């Protein structure tokens with residue numbers, strides 16, 4: 001029995017029963033793959049079910065407003081994935097006559113679809129022999145073959161891609177890909193895998209060499225940028241103010257409270273002297289500071305946000321406030337917001 005057969009045997013016994021398994025609809029597979037990138041299965045499951053209930057096919061997704069798509073994505077993070085899904089659905093309607101593309105090259109043309117997603121969709125939906133190489137696959141292969149080439153290097157990527165492709169050649173592509181990913185997720189886990197009870201132990205070079213915990217190797221440490229957000233929760237009668245993030249930055253097209261970004265969190269004295277703050281409230285006689293939240297730390301992949309929410313009350317408006325969207329307090333649930341703002345709204349901060 002070859003390695004792929006062993007993996008598939010293990011998979012048939014241990015696989016989790018998930019709604020995107022045993023289906024061949026490329027649209028549903030695509031949605032599940034995009035949701036699951038950088039998201040744990042347990043967390044992704046609810047999002048997937050809600051998403052496909054509202055957008056069960058390419059047509060419904062393409063016809064939706066982007067704001068609504070983002071609202072369904074709220075809390076998942078990586079919002080560019082939702083924007084890309086939406087644009088790709090429109091691309092399928094426009095360029096493929098509404099039919100999900102059926103070749104690897106065509107699937108790869110869809111907005112936001114890279115080699116990994118194209119391989120996953122084409123193998124799961126059409127049983128085409130394209131190997132998926134995600135974090136789980138890197139880990140499993142690096143250990144089974146004791147490969148010490150850094151997985152985030154150019155050479156590492158080529159080496160792992162080529163090895164993964166060789167393994168899938170004489171296999172059933174859909175099963176092989178799902179099996180190796182599931183094996184990485186459940187058996188060959190990052191920390192303390194249960195090697196003594198592993199069906200691939202006899203093949204495993206890292207186990208033999210006692211270097212399991214040292215693999216896979218990464219060359220770079222991700223640098224994390226620190227940013228400081230001072231959010232202004234401005235209350236006026238029963239109204240509050242929001243703005244839409246339109247710049248090419250984190251949380252693009254999501255809504256948030258008016259924001260003053262600084263190189264440290266502002267104290268009350270600094271806030272009152274801050275130019276942006278003075279501009280927003282120019283000419284307003286009474287700006288009452290009701291509360292300043294404790295600093296909250298929010299970690300994204302390459303950024304660490306430290307934020308505070310400053311609640312203020314005003315009894316009159318000025319021209320400057322027209323730059324914001326004025327809504328009633330009760331409407332805020334209709335707007336797609338970041339997890340950070342959501343936590344504030346749920347009083348978790």
Ligand code: SF4
Nearest residue numbers: 188193195198201204
């Ligand atoms: S023996 Fe351990 S390291 Fe090797 S494949 Fe099995 S779980 Fe992974």
